[in-house]
Structures are given as structure tokens and as C-alpha cells.
Amino acid sequence: MSDFFIVIDTSTTCDNSSTYVTKDSTELISLAWTVLDVSTLDIIHEETVLVRPMNTPITPFCQQQCKLTWEDVRNAGSFKDAISKLDQYLQENIISKGKDFSFVTFDMTKLKVQLPREARDKGVVLPPYLQHPRLFDLPTEYSKWLVSHPEAVSYTASSLSNMMTALEVTEPTEIPQVYTKLAIQLLKKSLPLEDHPTVFTTPYDFGEDVKAFVSEQSKVLYLSNLPVDTTQSELEYWFTQHGGRPVAYWTLKTTETPSKSVSGFAVFGTHEEAAESLAMNGKALGDYVIEVQPSSTQVLDKAGDMLTPFPPSKNRPRPGDWTCPSCGFSNFQRRTHCFRCSFPASSAVAIQESIYKKSDSEENRGNGNSGHLNGGNKGNNHGSSESSSHSGNNNNRHFNNVPFRAGDWKCDMCQYHNFAKNLCCLKCGSSKPIYTQAPIHNVNTTAAAIAAATASGQPLNFNNSLVMQQFH
Template identity: 30%
Template sequence: MKYLVLETITSIANNNNGDNQPLRQNMNISKIFWKIIDPTEILETNPKKLLPHMLGSDKELSNLCNKPIFSNPMALIPYNRIEINSNMSLSQAVKTLENGALKELGYSKENIEEKKNLEINIVSLHSTWDIRVLLSYKAQQLNFKMPAWLQNPVIFDLCKEYERWCMKDATKISFFNAAALNINKRRKLHSNKIYLFTMLQLLGLTMDMYEMDEFGCIIRIFLALFWQNGAYALEKKMAENPDTIFTEEMEEVKNCGFTKPYDLGLDFSNFTNDASTVLYMNNLPSIVTQSELTRWFNSQDIMPLGFWTIKPAINSPLNYSTDKISFTYVPDSDTISGFAVFPSHEEAMKGLQMNGRSLVLKLGSLPSTNQNYYQSQQKPRFKLIDRVIEVQPSSNTVLDQVSSYLVPFPQARSKPRPGDWNCKYCGFSNFQKRSTCFRCQMSNIKQNSNENNTKAQQKPALNPIAYPYGNNADADTSTTKIPFLSD
């Protein structure tokens, strides 16, 4: 099987939003590196064919030839590079990438119709986010059409594959934990030098190889993982037994790497076939509220019904859950994920247009209006949070399956008052004095049943930082049913 190793280089845009602050959604892609590679074929290649410039004694040459291809610094692995500049637009670069990839995969102009259902497995270390989010937004912004395999890509994230490989070996877990688990809440792994150094060391590579030829070393990382995590052995076994059907339930497949990609094509197919009204959101600021998300969608005339996120762990000092969210490709730390529910499938389809757009939050306040702000030297007392949000298709079934882990996003960032309660049916935050929900008119069952024993069973107020969603963290959510979803 052939894979497309793909990396992009990005740079900040020059245009701004009026506050002298460039928006991160306007990042530009300046370079594209790519290589179509059959790892099984290249790992079986005679090393001498990849070492045309070998010099030294016979003993040194013999030692070099006995090394695996991926760890041999003398092995030459050529690749392709596309620069986006005044002479090459992004749309032209994508077309060049498409034509080059199809040519190396063996497709010609005569069988161009086969491209419609073409699926290319993409491999990336640094650019999984750019491929899933930035490329899609730039295509929408610049009004050009991407090929289907790039619009809804199937991606193997090398950080995730490396993590799975380490988890299978007890001797590597300690190295992985020290280098990864305590770094920025498991975010920014791909850009952390400690993490990268440990990865290269465990795979038999060196930092010098990475610094001399970054993309060439990424190809070597892919080959090393493919060789060591069982993917090479599995592919050989499949070739030797063409009549055998290998399923995900088989042990050799379960314990093998490069079998569980991020498959946006499958997600989108399920989304359209089920006429889903649910979208998945990633890289959200941990302090975002319902009203801010609503305004963000409303800015593009999209009308969602509600938003849900993973509830924080009991006694957690954070406003979000870190134990149920683990995406190695997410570019920011201190982030959460969530779901958006829409009134119809058509409205949810419109919501996919928000993929790659910036959500900007301004925290704090400007100086007093009594003084001339532009003439004063007083700095504005606010913090600007700019996050590019990933919006991808999901399904009503997925949302229903994880409903016991979900809570609505908070209505506001203000401190919850003692006694305020969140409706179990729609998630709306209500004052203590209300016996029925202001939004859906459902009764507060817990309040009514304990009305006579309130003083006897009164508990101390919860920490508002640990429980930003209201003073009902001890409520049983095992039978919670997400509203707005059809039965």
C-alpha cells in the first residue's frame, strides 16, 4: 500500500482585524513538501541502491549496508517541494500536488473518472491540523475546489502512532510519559524538542538527522514506526494470504499500527447518510460560553440550538476535562472540545463552513471612557484570545452514546450563586427560586423532592473554579438525555 507523506509550512498573514492583531485564521501556507512512498517496498530495497555515494573502507561500507534504511544517514530518499509565492498560488500548488500524486500512484488522464472515489492515506507529523482545518478554510476563502481525498482526508498522525507504539512496550512507557504526558497538558507535542528528541532516540534516529533535513527525517520516522509497530509484518502477511479477510477484531490487527486513521471521509459519509444535526468542535477556549458560541455561529447566519462539552472531573481545578480529550494534533494548550446541535441537517451542513475560522474572545475592559484613550499611554486592560476552531461532522448516535459525560457550556463566566441549578433536560441555568426551568418548563425534580430536608442536607458551596457549570456537580447524569435530538 502506498502512502502520501505530507507537510506544510505556514506563516502569519499581513492583514488584520482592525485592532492591529492578525487573526490566526488568516495564516498562509508558504511551502508544501510531499512524497508518495510504499514503505513495504522501500524497506525491502537493497541498501546499496539507496547509498550511491558511499565512501570508506569495506568494513565501514558493510556496517552501513547492514543498518535499516530509516536509520542509515547515508540513505538518499528524494522528495518533492512546492513553494507558494507570487508565481504559484495556493490553488495552483494544490493542483500540482494532485497531479503529481496521481501520476506517482499510476493514474493517467484516460482513467480520470476513477479519481472521484480515490482514497489516499496521508501521513503527517507537524501538519495534521493544517490538512484537516487550514487547507479547508483557505479553499473556501480563496474559492477553489480541492480534490475529495484532500477535502475529507484520511490521516495517520505520526505523534498518535508513536504514542500507540510506546503504550505497547513497558520499557518505553516511562520515556514517553516523561517527555509527553506532562508537557502543556499533552498539547503541542509535535513542536516540543524534548518530545521530539525522545521520539527520535527510541526509533534509532538522531536530532542531527532531523536538523539537517527535516522532511527527510519525517519520512524516516514514518518508515521506522511502520517497521517497528507491526504494520510491515501485517502487510506482508496480507500479501501472502490474499484470500484471508483481516478485520479490526483480529489480534494481529488490534496490536498493529497504521490501522486507525482520522477518517474524515467516513465521518462525512455517515453524517450525510444519517441526515445528522450534530457537529463536533475542537480547540475551543476552555472558558468559552454558550452565548459566545451562539454569536460566533450567528455571525455567518447559522442558527444552532445548543452546545455540549465534556464535564470536568470531580474536584478538578480546571474548567475543562483533560482526561477524556487527547488529540496530539491540536495546536493550542488549555483547550476543550464539544458538540453543537442544529434544528435541521441543512443548518448543520452550513455549520461546516465554520471550520478553520477564528473565535476571538476579549477578556477584561478598556480604560475609562472619561479619558481620551488614543492620546493616553494607558494600556488596554484586556486579554485577546484567538483560537482557530475545528468543526467536523458528527452524528446523533455518537452524541447519545456519550451523553452521560456531557454538560452544557456555561451561560456566563460569572461566579454561580449558591442554589442555582442547571436543568437536567436542556442544560439551562436557573435561579434558585425557580421550581421549573425557564427554557423548557421542566420541573426541578431534585429540588422538589428535597424541599422539606434542605437545611438538614445542606452542603457547603462548591468551588466555582472547579464547577463552572453550576452547583449540581453531584447530580446523577447517567440517564441524561440530550435535548433537541429526535427519538
């Protein structure tokens, strides 16, 4: 555990209508920190630094939210001055003495997103511990504490007042003091440690994420706080505005109740392009400030069946419109070839029909075996029958492997499973193969085999060795 916890809070300019202050133009007006000795829970130091904003006003809404006016900050120092004061204190009193520290905050996005974005906008180089902070999120740690305290289960981490009630914190006059008292009370109530083994033990370490990103030469970025109705077209336009050109986008399926935002991944052609697009962290997409963080192919693999493409656009498809199985592009009915990759519409229709036939036959086969597989329990027969139907041919297949979809391709160099929209292998960087049989089409072997079978009039067999070897 760290020697010190730095409870940190920031206030920024803001506007409820984005008329005067947009979501990605907010400026720091207050930086407050409190230093806690973890061993004694004593407050070692408290300090608040006011900052004069340069480009945005303090609106009436901001005054109401932050309890600060223009008169309070008009003679204050700059953003760079505030960062320098924090760094000077930490260097002189903690870092130079060989002590370790972690930040504690009530809202991680302030430290992970807003502060780095403003620093880039103003040409200020943040200290390494602010560029990639190691921090504890108070609501997350409180949720871990609730696991051992069912008596407080009705006081969820969804609101500050709930946490204050459960942890018996009376409201001081200043918000930074509230967060400090919450941290102290949570630490006290997490004793003995053996009864609360997860509380304040594992911080978010974004420096480690960056090290792994660079070491792997990863081409994958993680996107969060996206609008729930985000489309691929919007993401492509958003990245293009800022000089980024990912080759693939994936979002995460969720069975939970609808949330206000979604997350996903952007995959680039090279590591350098992905690294450059990390600078988009904190940029706005509509009314949402997007968090962009380094990720890896390992994370993408673990997501497995949870991955799904973003919808191509908000326009509802009309009867006859078709989706290309090779690249995922949505085409109008009149197109005889895919507008993006030239895949023939006739082959696309054949692929979809064959997939539906395969699904129907598997479902019928599963229903017929339900009594043997489940001991007569027909309520769960579908999943069991499907897994049993592959067990004889695929003993090495793991339950969390990503299934091949139409258009996916396997790298000839390293045998890595790539998605249809990947223009190069995510593992070794090799280009997506272009087959000489039909040089105008950039498709995978499965789609090419299906198209060839369709053209020759032969039946499509999805149980042959060519298809089965894809399930690795």
C-alpha cells in the same frame, strides 16, 4: 494497507501576537510531500512547492519558525498552483494506476483544518482526498507502538525530540525529512506485524464520517479545540456571526488533568443547517482555531453521562439566581418566570428541592444497605446500592444510557430521549411539544407534572410510573 504513504507537511504565515496574522487568516507558504512505497519503504518521490501569500506578511516570528523569508516566496505561485501540482503528481503516478494511498502527518490539524479553511477563503475547490483526507497521525501511531515497547515508555509522544530519540532518528536539515524518517523508522520497528497489530493499520478516514453524516441526515456537529472556559453565550455569538443557529450545545465532562482545550457538540434544527455550518471549520474563537467536524446522534448517545451543558456565562451567579430546569437558562433572582422560555420560578425551585430530597433519600437508603450489598465493604457502597435500588423495576436499562434530567423530553412520534434545549427531535425532526394546559410554557411532561403537583399542594413522588418510564 495502502500501497503508498504520502508524508505531507505544510508551513504557513504566522505571528506570535496575532497583530499581523490572526489565527484564522494564516496562508500556505510551503507544501512538501514525500512518497513512500509501503512494501519496500523506499522513497519514490520528494517535492516542495513554495507559495506566495496574498493577504498576510512573513513576520520575523514566521521566519524563525519556518526558515523562510519574503525573498524566498515573492516569485512563487499561488495557493491554487500548489494544490494543482500535488494533485497532478498523485493523479499521474498513483491514482491513474489504480494504487491506493494514505497521508501521514505530524500535525493533523494542518490537513483537516487549515488547508480546507484557506481553500474556502480563496474559492479553491480541493480534490476529494484533501477535502476529507484519510490519514495517519505520527504521534498517535507512535503511541500505539509504545504499548509493545515498555523500554521506551519515558519517551512519550508529547515532543518531537522524544520520538526522534526513541526511534533513533538523527536530525536532518529540513523538517519534512524528519517526519519522513520518523515514518520509515516507525514502520521498520513495527515488524513483525503480529507483535504490533495496531500500528499503521487504521487511518483516520474523514470521508467515511461525511458519508455517515449525510446518510443519517445528522443534525449534530463535533467541536474540538475550544477554550477550556468556553461558555454557551460565547458559542451562540460565534455561530451567529457566521450564520449558524444551533438549538443545543453540550460539552464533555473529564476527570483527567486540566488540558488547554475542550470539545463538545452543537445540535441543529435541520440537517441542512448543520451541513452549512461545517464551513466554520477553521474559524477562530478568541485565540483558538476551532475544528468543526460531522457527527451523529449515535455518537451523542454513546457519550451518555459524559455530556454536560456549557456554562451559560462567565459571570458567577449571585445569591438567589436560578437556573431554569426546562431550558437551562440562568435567570436573575428578580425574574418570576424564565427569561427564555417563561417557565415559572416557583416550579423551578420546587423541582430543585425535590431532586435534592430524592438524592438524600437514595443516599440514606444506600448507606443502610451497604453491608448486604458489598459484604461489609462500605468504601464502595454508594454506587452498588443505587444500582440495586432500580434493579427490580428496570431490567432493560443499560449502564450507559443517558439519564433524564429536569427539562428533558421524550418525542411523541418516535419516543427518542431529547435534551431540554432541543427544540426538535434529533431522531425524527418532530417539534418539541407545547402543552395545552399551559400554552405559554414550552416544557416536558415531567416538569409539567411537577409544576401541577406543586400548585395543587400534593407531594412530589419521583418513584411513580410516570418518572420511572423515562429510564428506558
